[in-house]
Amino acid sequence: MAAPMLRWCCPGRRFAFARVGCGSCHRRGPPTGSTSNGKRGQSTVAQQPHITAQKPRKGEREWAAVVGLEIHAQIASNSKLFSGSQVHFAAPPNSLVSFFDASLPGTLPVLNRRCVEAAVMTGLALDCHINRKSLFDRKHYFYADLPAGYQITQQRLPIAVNGSLAYSVSVGRKPSQMVTRTVRVKQIQLEQDSGKSLHDDLRSQTLIDLNRAGIGLLEVVLEPDMSCGEEAATAVRELQLILQALGTSQANMADYEIQRQINELENGGEILNETRSFDYKLGCTVPMRDKEGKQDYRFMPEPNLPPLLLYDSGSLPPGADPQQVIDIDRLRERLPELPRVTRERLVRQYGMLPEHSCALLNEVGLLEFFQSVIKETRAEPKKVTSWVLNTFLGFLKQQNLAVSESPVTPSALAELLDLLDRKAISSSAAKQVFEELWRNEGKTPAQIVAEKKLELLQDLEALEQLCRSTLEAHPHVVMDLKRGNPRAINKLIGLVRKATLGRADPTAIKEVLERQLSS
């Protein structure tokens, strides 16, 4: 699959501070814990060059945080970006290393078509302009896990530019107050991943694992249009959903990684203050100044790769074998429904709240589960939504399971909701049945209901009888009620329910009780 799979690392997360006129959000006064933010701001984001010009005194100016991001998503491909070695997780160290990956002298890069397709699809999904011609560059720096001494990337002319990413954030207290924001996508570029350094402090050694070296990455550069860590985290999450929608292999792994990254982003408020960047190699934050100010990457065109040419149906060379060229239009046709469209469809089709549509998409496989249940049950979509998002998801979270690991199948839940829908069982009984289903003993909801005698009491006369005897047995509660304590009725309802072993509908009990009391 051309599914981009995320491995989040932000060696170059771009933070900056911009002066704002009306203080739409954020702090007054200079950020704490730093003395040279202006300087750093300038070195990281060229769009705010005016910051250096003034040295604001404390409390004199208003500042707003600006967050830009460089996100590295690992492309899910069978082989690496420029070599035929396998891409595979948890393989023994240095077992997936070709001569090229180890930078043996004389080896040359050969571009992986699959990675190019993944980049084009991502570009299309983010409304980017796809460059018909893009170029590869070498970015030089010495690092133990960068065997060639340079990384092949796309600095001058990347494969896609000028896109946008829309994401929804909730404003105010209520989660339903969602606002759509847009962050500009500066560019998407193809580049190689580096290897892994394992530091053995005990023996003061560094061990190198090159399994990851040369795996294809998509670097998505987001302009500094976001104003806080939370916005950034939401945008990143949305990007992840889009990349997953383009193909979802190995997405479980990504979940862990995104969570780690989101945590970091949410802690980003603090990082922001100090204008530090997270260095995923060192595993800690480092002052940005060091990285950006002193390092000169000595970019140079990669001479071993001809320009990457892409075509569309209009520019396709006559007689070209479709297998031998990349046709952007054909890739566009293959684009799946994107998350934003899916959410809109859910709201429209099932009348669900926007935040519920978000929740359904935020868990891998949850939407598919939901749709399977909807297909098989007569229950209202709202009911299904509530059950899937509250009960089902709650159980998953509690046990830290993925949707695919759930012991309850969509059919079983659908059957359970059918029982509930035709009032064969009460809501509380339904919960009980669900718990039983979760234990996964191979029984259907109907079997569980029968075994546990959970079906609702359908015999109205029996209910009348039970209510009457309850009233007679608890005269002080009745007295309480008559003295004007309205909550006393609930106690009576509870007593009757207990007597029915929970098989009676509380609304029905209440009706009968009220009738009997007033008569």
Next chain:
Amino acid sequence: MVKDGCAHVKPAAATDLSVFLLVTWSLWWQTGHEDHVGPDPPRIIFSAGKALHRGALGWKAEWLLSIIRLLRLSPTLDGLEVSVALKQGQVTPTELCQRCLSLIKKTKFLNAYITVSEEVALKQAEEAEKRYKKGHSLGDLDGIPIAVKDNFSTSGIETTCASNMLKGYVPPYNATVVQKLLDQGALLMGKTNLDEFAMGSGSTDGIFGPVKNPWSYSKQYREKRKQNSHSENEDSNWLITGGSSGGSAAAVSAFTCFAALGSDTGGSTRNPAAHCGVVGLKPSYGLVSRHGLIPLVNSMDVPGILTRCVDDAATVLGILAGHDPKDSTTIQDPVKPFTLPSLTDVSKLCIGIPKEYLTPELSSEVHSLWSKAANLFESEGAKVIEVSLPHTSYSIVCYHVLCTSEVASNMARFDGLEYGHRCDSSVSTEAMYAATRREGFNDVVRGRILSGNFFLLKENYENYFVKAQKVRRLIANDFVNVFNSGVDVLLTPTTLSEAVPYTEFIKEDNRTRSAQDDIFTQAVNMAGLPAVSVPMALSTQGLPIGLQFIGRAFCDQQLLTVAKWFEKQVQFPVIQLQELMDDCSSVFENEKLASVSLK
């Protein structure tokens, strides 16, 4: 007529001055990397049909034909002898191999070889012999001894680049060109000497010491020296081979092999070929795979071919040329086997003489031979015209920026971690890098790395690298304009003069020498064109002088056809090394062997 057979591949449109890349392929990956995990390294397998292109001849006849062609200048056998010997089964690949090995030993003092792969060669010879006995020869090169410059990866055989950095490095894979030769049954005699990482023009700056030009010991040169009554000690006055492929040129010149691979980035194949009196071919950029060639300047490097006659160069090129899935800059179009026609009529040819190549430094002798060659073409009916390549004079300085920049980048991988030399220091990773690279590289390499990194610095990139790329485009366009005006082939000197004594050569430093010696050869690499140096005559000192032919991009066959005609006309004499190898004297005296005309 000679225009036929040109591959119809054109370089990218010359509109984009900021980016210079020699080739833009419209269908660029074809057999490339399609996300399939492959065995590593995948072996190159030739189709059975490949070796059958002269199918009309039987296998025995095929072997004979190639042996006769390739042994024509053998010191030990003349054509007739070989033919008889083969017919009677008297000469076998093993015998041929042993004779070459014995010559390698006798000429050891030339320092042409860094590694002699005797065991490998003998084993390959044995296998070739078995094939011949069964009548299953692999083709033209089956059983033929060859040598390979020590900057091509050879599986299981040390590949040093004449540098401490790679001393003891044994690659696990073969360069594509090496593999292709081996697949044809060629016998790998050894790895030849060079300047460290091919940076030089004398073959004097490698860790294994300088290569000595076989012509220093030739009868022709020694007699002239006696006449000129020089009193200096002869042994200390040996000549350089030129470089950086001096080991390969000397190996071919001294008959230790029949063909050798060199590399050519600024003239490194043609320059030593001219000094050693052999044919040196630099194919079009993109025609021959660079996979496994340890790079100097990726955008200019081409594997070069050194042989004793043009036909042999064409034979080897026919085997090496073509797309390599492991080198994305090789042409996609299939290359047909080269078979050079014998040109009888040059009246339809247009030969260009670039006026800028008449520099003050050009020796009068080379100048007069150049004129003589032009006159030769003219007298035989070819149109000879003066042409202009106005930007050629900027070539050296432009090359300096581009070469050092790519060198700085390419050398970054030598950090002592994965392979090659590593220093003893273990203070820190950075200290280890620094010490390793200081110990591993010579001054020339370190100097180029330093200047290259300077040119690539953010503040210098636009002023140096980008400008040099633009100049490169102008230099390349000069050639395009000349060829568009109807010129078929350019005729130029290869070198300023004949080979100079080592003691003379080292009076200037490597950088000065490289700048001087590459003057006629380097612009060709900038433009990616094919060029060949063909020995023309001996100087008054008795030393070879070669002239260079430059062809249109991917018109290598046309170029070689013209070179072959020229070779036949000039009848360059065979080197006479009888004092060196007295047991072979009878053969050396046979002047008839000078003929390289095969058909």
